[in-house]
Amino acid sequence: MTNTTENQSERKELKKTMSPAEVWALAVGAIIGWGCFVLPGTRFLPEAGPLGTVIAFALGGGLLCSVALCYSILIKVYPVAGGSFTYAYIGFGTRAGFICGWALALGYLCVIAANGTALALLSRFVLPGVFDVGYLYTVAGWDVYAGELVMMSAFFLFFGYMNFRGMDMASSLQLILAFALAGGVLVLTAGSVAAETAHVKNLFPLFAEGRSSWACVISILAITPWLFVGFDTIPQTAEEFDFPPEKSRRLMLNSIGCGALLYALVLFAVAVIMPYPDLLGQNHSWTTGAVANMAFGKFGGAILAIPVMAGIFTGMNGFFMATTRLLFSMGRAKFLHPWFVRVHPKYGTPTNAVLFTLALTLIAPWFGRSALNWIVDMSAMGTALAYLFTCMTAYRYVSAFPGIPEARWGKPVAVIGGLTSIFCFAMLALPNSPAGIGLESWVMLLVWVALGAAFYFNRARELNAIPHIQMQYLLLGTTDRPLLFKAAQATAAGVEG
Numbered sequence: 001m002t003n004t005t006e007n008q009s010e011r012k013e014l015k016k017t018m019s020p021a022e023v024w025a026l027a028v029g030a031i032i033g034w035g036c037f038v039l040p041g042t043r044f045l046p047e048a049g050p051l052g053t054v055i056a057f058a059l060g061g062g063l064l065c066s067v068a069l070c071y072s073i074l075i076k077v078y079p080v081a082g083g084s085f086t087y088a089y090i091g092f093g094t095r096a097g098f099i100c101g102w103a104l105a106l107g108y109l110c111v112i113a114a115n116g117t118a119l120a121l122l123s124r125f126v127l128p129g130v131f132d133v134g135y136l137y138t139v140a141g142w143d144v145y146a147g148e149l150v151m152m153s154a155f156f157l158f159f160g161y162m163n164f165r166g167m168d169m170a171s172s173l174q175l176i177l178a179f180a181l182a183g184g185v186l187v188l189t190a191g192s193v194a195a196e197t198a199h200v201k202n203l204f205p206l207f208a209e210g211r212s213s214w215a216c217v218i219s220i221l222a223i224t225p226w227l228f229v230g231f232d233t234i235p236q237t238a239e240e241f242d243f244p245p246e247k248s249r250r251l252m253l254n255s256i257g258c259g260a261l262l263y264a265l266v267l268f269a270v271a272v273i274m275p276y277p278d279l280l281g282q283n284h285s286w287t288t289g290a291v292a293n294m295a296f297g298k299f300g301g302a303i304l305a306i307p308v309m310a311g312i313f314t315g316m317n318g319f320f321m322a323t324t325r326l327l328f329s330m331g332r333a334k335f336l337h338p339w340f341v342r343v344h345p346k347y348g349t350p351t352n353a354v355l356f357t358l359a360l361t362l363i364a365p366w367f368g369r370s371a372l373n374w375i376v377d378m379s380a381m382g383t384a385l386a387y388l389f390t391c392m393t394a395y396r397y398v399s400a401f402p403g404i405p406e407a408r409w410g411k412p413v414a415v416i417g418g419l420t421s422i423f424c425f426a427m428l429a430l431p432n433s434p435a436g437i438g439l440e441s442w443v444m445l446l447v448w449v450a451l452g453a454a455f456y457f458n459r460a461r462e463l464n465a466i467p468h469i470q471m472q473y474l475l476l477g478t479t480d481r482p483l484l485f486k487a488a489q490a491t492a493a494g495v496e497g
Contacts, residue, residue: 032185
């Protein structure tokens with residue numbers, strides 16, 4: 001068996017540089033991305049109506065707070081990179097760790113791609129004719145232009161460079177952008193409410209026409225793992241906290257609350273300015289942009305561009321950080337090729353994980369904006385699965401250590417969080433569900449699963465040959481923190497014997 005001295009020479013670690021404010025900005029910025037400004041006119045109001053959507057935000061945010069509490073239990077004991085991937089291994093072993101890590105990587109990469117390609121939509125609204133030049137082809141009704149490809153690729157390269165240079169630079173930028181995002185949403189809401197046509201009556205019907213109220217709520221509730229994905233970027237960066245990990249609980253709960261509020265404010269700004277069925281009937285290419293023009297006239301595009309760009313950039317930057325830390329952790333534990341473990345000697349960043357993430361995201365713009373609508377549901381399934389593993393591991397942990405303070409509330413919270421994850425996954429997977437995903441999403445999901453299976457079976461023999469005590473050190477940096485699955489416990493008992 002490989003001894004601890006050898007393991008120490010293998011294990012790379014990340015620098016502790018992140019303050020509580022930077023961690024909060026990371027989470028809020030990751031939660032509020034392009035969807036906050038695009039989905040009111042394409043999904044929220046058409047499928048659920050104003051009240052149905054707000055109820056879904058409140059229910060989904062509240063239920064995901066139970067998932068955040070499960071994360072907080074585990075961060076306190078296991079403050080390392082990897083988040084749900086690490087917790088899945090701790091609770092259920094190697095195979096579960098890989099499944100969870102691969103599902104989470106899917107969710108994170110999809111969010112980066114979706115945020116980045118939203119720049120094309122914004123540029124067509126604010127700067128028409130500037131970047132939509134050099135027509136190449138059409139995908140699902142969306143024209144792909146060479147000018148937009150160059151523009152989006154430049155931003156992907158910029159955020160790749162920021163994450164290559166280190167967390168100090170990336171997290172400072174995230175903090176600035178998060179405040180710009182919140183301020184911009186408040187300005188948009190104030191302008192919409194102050195418009196002459198604004199009236200509470202414009203919010204009726206409160207639920208989408210032609211659907212039952214429960215179907216309206218469920219259609220949005222099922223994608224709340226995707227809407228609020230971002231609070232779990234906090235456990236991904238736990239290894240880089242420059243503060244006690246116990247503070248992460250308050251930061252996660254606060255970020256979910258702020259995210260729900262910002263989503264609701266943008267929805268209200270869109271729906272209150274004129275009767276929203278009439279607004280939707282006008283078939284604007286971008287409903288939120290049209291509302292900004294109604295509220296602010298010719299300056300509407302410029303005013304709206306500030307929070308939208310901040311939302312896009314915080315989403316790209318936040319999930320760049322989270323994805324690279326996840327890939328780094330999977331590589332460090334031999335779940336992925338050791339190539340992913342390289343840490344820059346000067347900046348202390350996972351260099352190759354940054355390069356890999358950048359390479360994949362640079363592919364996304366070539367598929368067009370419309371095709372990326374398919375990944376919303378697919379991404380939600382990946383994150384729901386990751387949340388489920390986290391909740392089940394938290395349940396096992398509080399069951400194994402009934403004397404800890406969290407044991408008083410840990411079990412019921414873990415059950416609620418686990419059931420929430422199962423519900424959201426089922427609502428997306430069941431064909432007759434009001435939130436069931438389409439054929440295109442299933443095809444893309446099956447491709448990702450096939451790739452994951454190929455990766456896993458390529459490394460399965462090496463992974464299964466690694467003793468649990470060695471894997472424990474590679475993931476956690478120590479061998480004195482508990483693993484909760486039976487095989488590891490049996491090995492530990494044998495060593496003690």
